[in-house]
Amino acid sequence: MKIKLHIQILIGFILGIAFGAIFSVDHNSLLLTSGKSETEINNWQQITFLKGDSSLISFNESSQSGIVRYFESLKKDKKTEGVKLNIVYPASQEIHTYENMTSIQKTSSIGADIKPVGEIFIRLLNMIAVPLVLASLIVGAASLHDVKHLAKLGGKLLVLFLFTSIISVALAQILTVVIQPGMHMTPEAKTQLVEAYRDEVKAPLQQEYKMDLVEFLVNIVPKNPFRGLAEGDFLQIVFFAILTGLVLCYIPKERAKPVIAFFEGISEAMIKLVEKVILMAPLAVFALISATVAEFGFSILGTLFWYALTCLLALLIIGFVLYPALVKVLGKVSPIDFFLAQKQVMAVAFTTSSSSATLPVTIDVTENRLGVPNKIAAFVLPIGTTINKDGTALYQAVAAIFIAQVYGFDLSLAQQFTIFITCIITGAATAPVAGAGLIMLVVVLNAVGLPVEGIALIVGVDRIINMCRSTVNVIGDTMASVVLAKSEGVLGEIKTKD
Numbered sequence: 001m002k003i004k005l006h007i008q009i010l011i012g013f014i015l016g017i018a019f020g021a022i023f024s025v026d027h028n029s030l031l032l033t034s035g036k037s038e039t040e041i042n043n044w045q046q047i048t049f050l051k052g053d054s055s056l057i058s059f060n061e062s063s064q065s066g067i068v069r070y071f072e073s074l075k076k077d078k079k080t081e082g083v084k085l086n087i088v089y090p091a092s093q094e095i096h097t098y099e100n101m102t103s104i105q106k107t108s109s110i111g112a113d114i115k116p117v118g119e120i121f122i123r124l125l126n127m128i129a130v131p132l133v134l135a136s137l138i139v140g141a142a143s144l145h146d147v148k149h150l151a152k153l154g155g156k157l158l159v160l161f162l163f164t165s166i167i168s169v170a171l172a173q174i175l176t177v178v179i180q181p182g183m184h185m186t187p188e189a190k191t192q193l194v195e196a197y198r199d200e201v202k203a204p205l206q207q208e209y210k211m212d213l214v215e216f217l218v219n220i221v222p223k224n225p226f227r228g229l230a231e232g233d234f235l236q237i238v239f240f241a242i243l244t245g246l247v248l249c250y251i252p253k254e255r256a257k258p259v260i261a262f263f264e265g266i267s268e269a270m271i272k273l274v275e276k277v278i279l280m281a282p283l284a285v286f287a288l289i290s291a292t293v294a295e296f297g298f299s300i301l302g303t304l305f306w307y308a309l310t311c312l313l314a315l316l317i318i319g320f321v322l323y324p325a326l327v328k329v330l331g332k333v334s335p336i337d338f339f340l341a342q343k344q345v346m347a348v349a350f351t352t353s354s355s356s357a358t359l360p361v362t363i364d365v366t367e368n369r370l371g372v373p374n375k376i377a378a379f380v381l382p383i384g385t386t387i388n389k390d391g392t393a394l395y396q397a398v399a400a401i402f403i404a405q406v407y408g409f410d411l412s413l414a415q416q417f418t419i420f421i422t423c424i425i426t427g428a429a430t431a432p433v434a435g436a437g438l439i440m441l442v443v444v445l446n447a448v449g450l451p452v453e454g455i456a457l458i459v460g461v462d463r464i465i466n467m468c469r470s471t472v473n474v475i476g477d478t479m480a481s482v483v484l485a486k487s488e489g490v491l492g493e494i495k496t497k498d
Contacts, residue, residue: 005281006343012282013289013351020293023111027064032085033103040107045090049074051082061090064106071104111294114287121284122352124277128270128360130229134241135266136363136378141245142260143375150242150379156487157380160326160480161388162424167322169423172314172394173401173416179313181306181398182405185457216429234356234386242379267374271367274360278344285351292463304461307402311465314394319472323479331482333494340496341369342478349474353466355385358474366478371492372485380484384477391469391476392440393427400444403454415448422447 003011032039047067049056059067074080085098144150220235222228228236248256324335331338339346345365349358359381366377400419404411411419426440445452458465485491 005278006347008282009285009344009347012284012286013347016286016289017293019286020111020290023109023290024294025109025112026107028061029107030064030067031103031105031107032098032101033105034098034101039098041087041096043089044087045093046088048086048088050084050086056083068104068106071101075103109294112291115291116287118284118286118288118291118351121277121280121288122354122357124280125274125348125352125357125360126232128273128277129356130232130237131266132270132274132360132363133234133237133378133382134229135263135270136374137238137241137382138245138248138263139260139267140375140378141242142248142256144246144249147246150246153376153379153484153488156484157383157480160483161384161428164318164322164326164388164390164476165393165424165427168314168318168390168394169397169420169427171317172310172397172423173420175314176310176398176401176405179306179310180405181310182402184306185304185406232356234382238382238386267378270360271364274364278348278361278364281344281348281351285347288351292467304458307398307458308461308465310402311395311398312468314398315391315468315472318390318394319475323475327479327482331479331486331491333482333486333491337494337496338370338479338482341365341494342475345474345478346471349471350467353463353470355389355470355473355477358470359385362474362477366481369495370478370482371494372481373490373492376485376488376490377481380481381477384480385473387428388476388480389427389469389473391472393423395465395469396426396441396444397423399441399455399458400448400450403445403457404448404450406457407451407454409450411448418448419444 026042028044029040029042032041043061045061046058048058049070057070059070071080074083080101083099083101085101085104087096087098088094089096141150144153220239222233222236222240225236225240228240248259324338327333327338328335342362342365345358345362348361349355352358355362362385363377363381366372366381367374372380397419400423401411401416422444426443429440441455442452445454482491
């Protein structure tokens with residue numbers, strides 16, 4: 001008997017956790033290369049980079065990633081000549097010096113080394129996403145035949161997205177104030193986390209971000225649609241595709257028909273390609289989960305238990321209480337059937353941590369299993385992937401208040417309201433790719449004067465939280481598709497069996 005795909009994915013997930021835990025990366029080990037010789041160092045107390053007699057920077061025993069990143073930055077700037085490494089070990093306190101280094105790397109682990117298998121899967125999905133969205137939207141817009149109808153659909157969609165975002169951020173703020181995860185962190189843990197992840201947060205701290213609503217709206221209109229397609233800018237793709245589809249309604253049918261047929265063929269071909277690529281999902285899930293566990297481990301969850309608990313509780317309530325309630329009340333659909341029909345979507349979103357990479361699978365499942373017509377799914381899902389990110393918005397609210405609590409800031413009602421508004425906006429503005437939510441958190445912290453260095457406190461657990469919030473984001477998109485299709489009277493039968 002053939003094992004169903006969602007069961008295969010679950011097996012891959014469980015085996016990936018076990019494999020990554022067994023073959024994990026040693027965080028107290030580095031591989032130094034000097035000329036043709038390689039030296040493995042373990043359990044150091046302090047590592048200092050020197051040039052001549054001057055000390056450049058020092059790292060403690062918990063700064064493996066920082067050491068690797070710092071040396072890579074020296075190589076990039078071609079400043080490695082004359083650089084020495086002094087290593088102090090806790091037992092002897094003797095200083096060991098290394099010179100003429102060509103590379104400093106983490107020691108390899110098979111648990112992390114199989115990650116490229118999962119990355120190929122993500123690349124395949126990203127490859128499919130742009131042509132699928134373009135073709136589906138052009139065909140869907142051409143079938144509407146009415147600009148007013150399209151505007152009505154868009155209005156309903158934006159109201160629904162705004163409603164769920166408001167509920168999500170408000171819930172996150174209430175839970176964080178009640179649970180107070182920041183009050184459970186000791187000063188020692190705070191110092192260790194900031195030191196361990198200080199280099200991880202340099203990139204977002206060095207960039208400047210500002211929220212400009214006018215610029216955001218202007219950038220929806222592409223100067224060059226082909227550039228938007230090449231860069232995967234979904235808002236620009238949606239704008240161009242909808243205009244193209246609508247214009248096809250206003251030219252002679254004999255000329256529009258072959259164009260529509262061409263894009264229908266592209267759409268069907270991409271859907272068929274999704275069905276083939278998704279067969280790789282169990283192996284990809286195994287590789288991605290194994291790499292995540294091998295690289296990050298579980299120890300960080302102990303230090304950040306209350307923060308992770310607050311985030312996951314908020315995500316759980318939104319994804320598995322609010323959305324099912326809306327599906328039941330507005331979509332007249334059984335929540336159980338709603339979730340059973342999209343098992344593959346949730347599995348792919350969880351493992352890839354990217355709603356844009358999941359989009360081809362989401363479109364396929366929404367049309368063929370959730371009973372949503374192409375003209376609705378092709379309109380809702382690309383827009384939802386780009387601006388409907390309740391999971392990201394609530395995570396930013398929890399993170400901001402958590403950082404305030406750790407640093408001893410007593411937030412006023414005005415500051416809480418600023419966080420509320422800013423999280424709704426930045427949630428919509430966050431790129432639908434893994435890790436983008438962490439970058440946009442800088443905007444939220446700056447808005448209320450919180451120390452952006454506090455991001456280092458949550459970096460260690462961000463990958464795990466990101467997997468969960470991406471899943472909630474995608475569930476929100478499928479929920480909106482079902483609700484909108486029901487409001488238009490075009491929702492078909494839901495299929496829960498493979």
